[in-house]
Amino acid sequence: MDNYKIDQVALQSGLTKRTIRYYEEIGILPPPKRSEGGTRYYNEEHIELLKRIKYTKDALGLSLEELQHFIALSNLIESQKVSFKQTAERREQREKLLSIIDTLDEELILIEQKILKIERVKEDLTNLKKRAQAVIEKINLEEVK
Amino acid sequence: MDNYKIDQVALQSGLTKRTIRYYEEIGILPPPKRSEGGTRYYNEEHIELLKRIKYTKDALGLSLEELQHFIALSNLIESQKVSFKQTAERREQREKLLSIIDTLDEELILIEQKILKIERVKEDLTNLKKRAQAVIEKINLEEVK
DNA sequence: ATGAACGTTGACGTTAATGTTATATTAGTG
DNA sequence: CACTAATATAACATTAACGTCAACGTTCAT
Numbered sequence: 001m002d003n004y005k006i007d008q009v010a011l012q013s014g015l016t017k018r019t020i021r022y023y024e025e026i027g028i029l030p031p032p033k034r035s036e037g038g039t040r041y042y043n044e045e046h047i048e049l050l051k052r053i054k055y056t057k058d059a060l061g062l063s064l065e066e067l068q069h070f071i072a073l074s075n076l077i078e079s080q081k082v083s084f085k086q087t088a089e090r091r092e093q094r095e096k097l098l099s100i101i102d103t104l105d106e107e108l109i110l111i112e113q114k115i116l117k118i119e120r121v122k123e124d125l126t127n128l129k130k131r132a133q134a135v136i137e138k139i140n141l142e143e144v145k
Numbered sequence: 146m147d148n149y150k151i152d153q154v155a156l157q158s159g160l161t162k163r164t165i166r167y168y169e170e171i172g173i174l175p176p177p178k179r180s181e182g183g184t185r186y187y188n189e190e191h192i193e194l195l196k197r198i199k200y201t202k203d204a205l206g207l208s209l210e211e212l213q214h215f216i217a218l219s220n221l222i223e224s225q226k227v228s229f230k231q232t233a234e235r236r237e238q239r240e241k242l243l244s245i246i247d248t249l250d251e252e253l254i255l256i257e258q259k260i261l262k263i264e265r266v267k268e269d270l271t272n273l274k275k276r277a278q279a280v281i282e283k284i285n286l287e288e289v290k
Numbered sequence: 291a292t293g294a295a296c297g298t299t300g301a302c303g304t305t306a307a308t309g310t311t312a313t314a315t316t317a318g319t320g
Numbered sequence: 321c322a323c324t325a326a327t328a329t330a331a332c333a334t335t336a337a338c339g340t341c342a343a344c345g346t347t348c349a350t
Contacts, residue, residue, distance in 0.1 A: 005317090005326075005327075006326085006327070006328095007326070007327085016308080016309085017327085018307095018308065018309065018310085019307080019308065019309095021328085021329095022307070022308065026307095035316080035317085036316090037315065037316045037317075037327085037328090038315080038316080038327080038328060038329090039315095039316065039317075039326085039327055039328080040327080040328090052269075055262070055265075055266070056266050056269075058262065059259070059262035059263045059265070059266045060206070060263065060266060061205070061206020063306070063307090064306075064307075065306085073270075073273060074273055077273060077276055077277050077280070080277075080280055081280055085287075087288070090284050090287065090288060093284060094281055094284050094285075097277050097280055097281050097284075098281070100277050101274055101277050101278065104270055104273060104274045104277070105274075107270055108267065108270055108271070108274075111263060111266065111267045111270070112267075114204070114263060115260060115263055115264070115267075117200070117203065117204035118204045118205065118256060118259060118260055118263070119260070120200075120204070121200070121201050121204045121205060121256065122253065122256045122257075122260075124197075124201075125215075125218075125249055125252055125253055125256070126253070128218060128219055128222060128249060129246055129249045129250075129253075131222055132222050132225075132242050132245050132246050132249070133246065135222070135225055135226055135242055136239055136242050136243070139235050139238060139239050139242075140239075142230075142235065143232070143235060150296080150297075150347095151296090151297070151298095152296070152297085161338080161339085162297085163337095163338065163339065163340085164337080164338065164339095166298090166299095167337070167338065171337095180297095180346080180347090181346090182297085182298090182345070182346045182347080183297080183298060183299090183345080183346080184296085184297055184298080184345095184346065184347080185297080185298090208336070208337090209336075209337075210336085
């Protein structure tokens with residue numbers, strides 16, 4: 001029936017209950033339905049979103065505030081999926097989508113840059129390794145003498 | 146003469162004076178020489194290290210504590226560069242270097258994983274973009290009708 | 291030798307992102 | 321229905337990584 005209580009959600013998303021409520025509080029997780037008594041009931045989408053939040057945050061090292069932007073985009077697109085009949089609305093909708101794409105492009109660029117940075121760090125470490133190996137070589141040569 | 150005061154170092158490294166002292170305090174920046182009166186005098190290496198710290202931290206999104214490991218390695222290697230004459234010491238040194246290389250390998254693996262994660266996020270965004278474009282297509286088709 | 295500019299320590303402040311604890315309700319089971 | 325386990329809210333605590341400010345000492349160019 002797609003009704004998960006917070007403990008289940010915590011288990012499946014890998015976040016703590018505190019964190020899940022906090023994410024709702026700061027507005028990055030949409031408030032789930034509540035029972036009569038106030039117990040939160042989540043659905044699959046909540047869980048998926050939480051996983052994505054965690055994953056993206058971890059991968060990019062973003063603050064939750066920065067994450068908002070990332071997360072908001074997919075919702076925006078979903079909300080634009082409904083089709084309208086009137087020409088004016090179609091224009092407006094297309095404009096909106098184009099600006100979403102612009103934003104996406106900017107974020108893709110940011111990600112590219114991040115990858116480049118990481119690869120540079122990787123190179124640094126690789127060089128360190130080479131240096132260490134060189135020193136070992138030197139030691140081995142001395143050994144033979 | 147290679148003697149930089151903290152203001153210079155801040156300028157060149159892009160960190161604040163507070164941050165530089167803080168890094169010394171928590172042990173990720175080696176204490177520089179001091180003047181009679183207590184003023185810190187840094188050298189090129191300090192500056193290079195600070196730049197690396199900043200860069201690596203930014204690229205990998207590590208906490209300063211996690212960074213310690215990363216940063217410590219290059220110093221370790223430098224300190225092993227001196228060559229010793231005695232066989233026993235050579236063995237010991239080689240062991241140390243080999244273990245350093247092991248650590249480096251582990252960190253390289255971590256970096257690889259990080260890159261993979263980021264690429265997955267990138268894919269997600271790319272898919273979002275495709276979806277947005279698909280919606281636009283649909284709108285355009287309706288237009289023609 | 292002096293004053294402006296810079297440096298030092300120390301302490302308290304701040305912000306994000308939770309952890310923890312207490313107290314009160316609620317949900318589900320025998 | 322009674323009980324136990326889970327949930328809710330609220331409030332205070334914590335940690336990292338600095339920022340800021342005060343009070344005081346140091347440098348150095350004039």
